[in-house]
Amino acid sequence: MPKNRMPEIENIKYFALLEEFETSDKLIKLGFGELQNINLNNDFYFLPFQLLSQGFERFMKAYICLGYFHKHEELPNFRYLKNLGHDLEKLLKEIIDNYYFDFDSPQFDLDNEFIQTNSDLKELLFILSEFGKLARYHNFDLITDNAQIGINTKKLWEEFENKALDSKDYQKLMDFNLSHEVYQKISTYIIVVFEKYISAISRQFIFKCLGQKGLQLSSSTFFDFGILYEKDFGKKDYRSQTTKYKETPKKVHKRTMLDEVERKVNPEYKSKKILKSEYKGDWPFYAEEVIIECRRSHWCIVIIDGFDYALNGSAKGRYKLENPHDAGMAVLGKSISDFIKMTLELSKAEKH
Structure with missing residues (x-):
């Protein structure tokens, strides 16, 4: 069990860790906003893929550093973090296996079941992992006859999106007045999965499972995710944080x-x-x-x-x-x- 009293993190490392939490928080929220910007006239998936794959990786690695410190009273070394690689599923497993603590609440059981068993989360993290490792250069691999061609993540993502649609949605796509609602339904479905995942991890900060340092480091970043519950998921409009949304004049x-x-x-x-x-x-x-x-x-x-x-x-x-x-x-x-x-x-x- 973690000890109640832990040594301090030296200032330069503390602020570096804080910066990683702040950076990942911004990347994730921007990624959600760019997903919500996807519509009939904008299919630029590369940007949300890039933002979310980077944001989730940085968040989980910063979390692991903090969890390691809470458990071992020292920060991990370079080799430990490097060996974790860029696989988001592997990073989540490292958290679940070593740094995810029961805070004695029915909510923990819900969170724990979701991050360990939800097939949508597993599939989405796989797609983003593949994008982060090789698939972001998929076209260049094709152009240059690379023997190790990355997976076409845009195609996998579109196949995932199609699972969220029903016959009424396909009818809406043919309706000029309602076609935008189909894109909104897809982005909301995906963001709810990701919000549940981030909230489940962030609640570890709220309930001080990673000690006072965890609460301090998350207070200006992931605290707002940690207080999201079932009634809150899918309600936030993240587009206001994106450049495209800010620069588009609102015609009212x-x-x-x-x-x-x-x-x-x-x-x-x-x-x-x-x-x-x-x-x-x-x-x-x-x-x-x-x-x-x-x-x-x-x-x-x-x-x-x-x-x-x-x-x-x-x-x-x-x-x-x-x-x-x-x-x-x-x-x-x-x-x-x-x-x-x-x-x-x-x-x-x-x-x-």
């Missing part, structure tokens, strides 16, 4: 008095307020209430906190507005298709 319209007058007097504008507390389905918006508005029978708008957003493609093209998901006003992975249907029905109801 702030409501004016003229807008409100037109809604009331124009017979071709139909609207309805919908409250989260009264809605029977899976509420997709962050706001507690929204107003849906149908203009001239086919332009569907949703008003959130005094701003207009496009519900369907027709409105997006006509008014140059973002949809609620891209604007960060709706939860990624939660469909707005029901609200499009309700908005279009506003005009149909009037005709009948």
Whole structure:
């Protein structure tokens, strides 16, 4: 068992370890954000692969260093860490076998079962490991007739993504208004797996399984993962941390008095307020209430906190507005298709 009292880590090594935790935390969150950026017009998987493979490897190696110190009262030597290599599954096994401690809670049993037996996690870590070892140079291996050609990880990843889809999702891909939701569903599915994995490891810090040093080193980085539980997974929009998202202007319209007058007097504008507390389905918006508005029978708008957003493609093209998901006003992975249907029905109801 680890001793209660441990020697200090010398400052230069302590801050190097802290920097590794900070770097890996940023890489992982950026990787999640770039996964959420994948859509019909952006299939640049190389970037999230690079970010996540590096982020997970650095995180687990920093964790192992801390676990080794907690257990042996000294940091590991160079040869020990080098022998672990770049295999993410091997690194996770090293953690489970040697530095993953029971904190006497039902949550530990859930976490432990997940990281040891979840087949999705195993498959995703394998793909990222292969990318980190050889597959990132797959095309150059083909070009130069390398005898040791890396696995085509993009193809493996796409095969994994297809398992997350059902027949309704393939129908959505054919629908201009809803195709983006399929990509959101895929990225959410994958991120939930990774969030569960990171949270399971990070809870070791929260419950002081790696001592006070573990809590200190994680307080500004992986602490927020450590407090994620089942109800929290898949809820965070990580895109705001990516350069692409920051540099893309968000096309929204702030409501004016003229807008409100037109809604009331124009017979071709139909609207309805919908409250989260009264809605029977899976509420997709962050706001507690929204107003849906149908203009001239086919332009569907949703008003959130005094701003207009496009519900369907027709409105997006006509008014140059973002949809609620891209604007960060709706939860990624939660469909707005029901609200499009309700908005279009506003005009149909009037005709009948």
